[in-house]
Amino acid sequence: MACSVHLLLLLLTSLLALFFNPTCVYGNDELRALLDLKSSLDPEGHFLSSWTMGGNPCDGSFEGVACNEKGQVANVSLQGKGLSGKLSPAIAGLKHLTGLYLHYNSLYGEIPREVANLTELSDLYLNVNHLSGEIPPEIGKMENLQVLQLCYNQLTGSIPTQLGDLKKLSVLALQSNLLGGAIPASLGDLGMLMRLDLSSNNLFGSIPIKLADLPSLQVLDVHNNTLSGNVPPALKRLEEGFVFEHNMGLCGVGFSSLKACTASDHVNLTRPEPYGAGVGGLSRDIPETANVKLPCNTTHCQNSSKSKQATSITVGIVLLTIAVSAIGILTFTVYRRRKQKLGSTFDISEGCLSTDQAKSIYRKNGSPLVSLEYSNGWDPLADSKNFSGDRQDMFQSFRFNLEEMESATQYFSELNLLGKSNFSATYKGVLRDGSVVAVKSISKTSCKSDEAEFLKGLNILTSLRNENLVRLRGFCCSRGRGECFLVYDFVSNGNLTRYLDVKEGDGEVLEWSTRVSIVKGIAKGIAYLHAYKANKPALVHQSISAEKVLIDQRYNPLLSDSGLYKLLTNDVVFSALKGSAAKGYLAPEYTTTGRFTEKSDVYAFGVLLFQILTGKQKITSAMRLAAESFKFPEFIDPNLRGKFFEYEAAKLARMALLCSHESPFERPSMEAIVQELGNCSSCL
The missing domain is CATH 3.30.200.20 (Phosphorylase Kinase; domain 1)
Incomplete structure (x- = not known):
């Protein structure tokens, strides 16, 4: 009888503890997981000193930890904290985590397989660390994962085919690792994938055709690998979003810098190219990433399946009983806590x-x-x-x-x-x-x-x-x-000044057709600014210069800082104009009128045009005189070694002189310039 009373008192004490401190149900487990995580991520204790045994992860005292309304740890955000330890399997104890951000640190070791237990996780950022080993295939079970960033590490092995099970994944970034093998065809099952970066690895084989058919795909970057075979034509729709350079074996039609395919290049695009050379009709080993299912003995498979089903049912009944009991106890306490604390937990936000x-x-x-x-x-x-x-x-x-x-x-x-x-x-x-x-x-x-x-x-x-x-x-x-x-x-290729004043053997020299194309692009950009459109007013740029002309990977010019002066104080704008005047871009009438007009932009364009023709930043009066008399050797960039069309050079020289005329009334409009440039054969 006494024993029964003791048991009853013990039970009542436990229930009261649950009612008045519900965090002990999941809070202590999460606190323990966080402290284990701290000891592995920050073994010297330099950066996570706020994570203490007596602390509460949900009161804002734990640096980088955020909780949801239920008082459960929902985010660990420790990017760029200087952490130099490992990621502990204890991370699996944070079962309600939706975001894990550990990028820009110096973490080493392998990615623990236990991370796959975080089934509510949507964002996993482990990029820019020193992680090694293989990508755990168990990650494929993380059904809510939307962003998987593992780039800039030292990961090895092949890309797990199981990643094709992540149906909500929109970003997969694996670039700059040591990954080998083929690209899994299963990645073509990721219907919500928008960005896939596999660049700078050791991948081989062909690009699966299923990837090209992904409806949401905007970027596919596979450059710097050893891929081969026919590029799926459907990838042309990605335009600049498809990056494939430095894969010597790739071929295809309609892609710049790709060779045409021969009969030997036409492989089965539904799966990656297999290992080995395949001589004399002998079968070749299929890489594990090729999605080939191994056969099994039928009886054995059936028996195994039945056994697993029986075990699963038994375990399920036990777990269900425990879960129902726990839910009954927790529902009321969590409800009361939410009523009391709703609106106070998140008042401090930035x-x-x-x-x-x-x-x-x-x-x-x-x-x-x-x-x-x-x-x-x-x-x-x-x-x-x-x-x-x-x-x-x-x-x-x-x-x-x-x-x-x-x-x-x-x-x-x-x-x-x-x-x-x-x-x-x-x-x-x-x-x-x-x-x-x-x-x-x-x-x-x-x-x-x-x-x-x-x-x-x-x-x-x-x-x-x-x-x-x-x-x-x-x-x-x-x-x-x-x-x-x-x-x-x-914009990857810097600005136009990079291509001016190039000394022989020390820098990239733009060929003639590229220069003419750049001139045309600059003119079209300025003309767009000057034009009135239904959704935008007519604008002047006010600060056109070689520094403001950026060059992309295809050598298209892009004007930067367009309209920026609309945000800035008059003092800052005036200071920028003084800089333009010092470099020769400011129209002479500004000193008397104090006004900036479309013709002021035209003047700056004329100076730019001279710089592109001469290859020099500083335009001298001697160059202008040579341009007036069409003495090409005296003003055309000598780095071209005479490789230019004289009739085009004459037309562009005339245009540069007219645009940089002292009188704004003599300068043409940008619209007229664009029309005139349309007649240059190098622009077509």
Whole structure:
């Protein structure tokens, strides 16, 4: 009897403990998992000192840890923290994790197979570390995974075919590892895949035709491998999104730099090319990535299946009983805690979106990419301002947040700094989807103080769409940092100054047809700015120069900083104009009128045209005189070694002289220039 009383008291005590401290049901397990994770990620204890045994992971004291409404750990965000340990199998204890962000660290060792137990995980970022070993095939069981970033590590082995089971995956980034084998045909089953980067590995075989048919695919990068065989023609629809250079064995029709295929190149595109040479009709070994199912003894397979079914049913009944009991106890306590704490857990948020919007997103998936900044003061992007309806929706589609900027640029690392000016700094960055961008940071003091004017300028920037303008991907303004960030596509070949003043044997010399094509592209970009369109006003650029002409991988010119002056204070704009004057781009009438017009842009274009023809940054009066009399050896770039068309050179020289005429009334419009350039044979 006494024993029964003791048991009853023990049971009552346990139940009371559950009611008044429900975190002990899952909280202690998660705390234990976090502390195990800390000891492996940060063995010296330098960076995660806030993770303590007596702490609460959900009260904001654990650096990089965020919880959902139920008090469960939903995110671990430790990118760029200098961690130098390993990823522990204990990570599996954080069963409600939706985001794991450990990129830009120095983690080593293998990826634990236990990570596959995180079935609610949508984002897995382990890129830019020193991880080794093979990719666990168990990752294929993570049915909610949307982004898998494993690039820039030292991973070996082949790409698991099981990754083809990740039906929600939109980004798969495996570039810059030591992966071998063939590209699994199963990746062609990823119907939501938008970006696949397998570049800079040791992959061989052909590109599976199923990849080319993926409906959402926008980028397929396989450059720097040893792939061979016929490239599926359907990949032509990706245009610049298909990157395949430095695969000597590839062939196909309609792709620049690819050879035409011969009979030996036509392999079965539904699966990767097998290993070995295959001589004399002998069968060749199939790589494990080729999705070939091994046969089994029928009786054995059936018996095994029945045995597994019986075991599964028994285990299922036991687990169901336990689960129902636990749910009954927890439901009431969790409900009470939510009622008490709803609205208090997420009050401290930072960012570039409205606080209401931030909370709704944060509660939905706990993503640290919406860990936002809000303090008192400057906030030109407050949601209540100036826009409504469709325009507001479009405007919102350009919004980034501060943590995305920090993550993309490795916290604005000097290693990623592309350049600085008096009012801005530009960093190279990598976004969540793996795309490379340039992030221009502009200080608050350089931006227009009138927020309505600033927003109007930003609205204009979002309306600019042309193949010869650098594309604006989005923007973010941070009150806490006192900065605004403009996010542009990264352009790989630098700016036009790279191709000027090239010394023999020291730099790339642009051939004649490329120069003419660049001139035409610049003209089309400026003409677009000057034209009035239904969705954009007529604009002048105001700061055209060789530095502002970027060159992409196909040598197309892209004008940068178009419309940027609409965001800047008059002092900053005037300072930039003084820089243009010093370099010879500023039209002479500005000194008397103080006004910048379309003809001012035309003048700068004329100077650019001279620079492209001569290959020099500084244009002398002697060069202009030589151009007037068509003395080609005296002004055409000697690096061309006479390889140019004289009639085109004469036409372009005449155009350069006319565009840079002292009188603005003598200069043609950009529209007329574009029409005239259409007659150049090298442009066609």
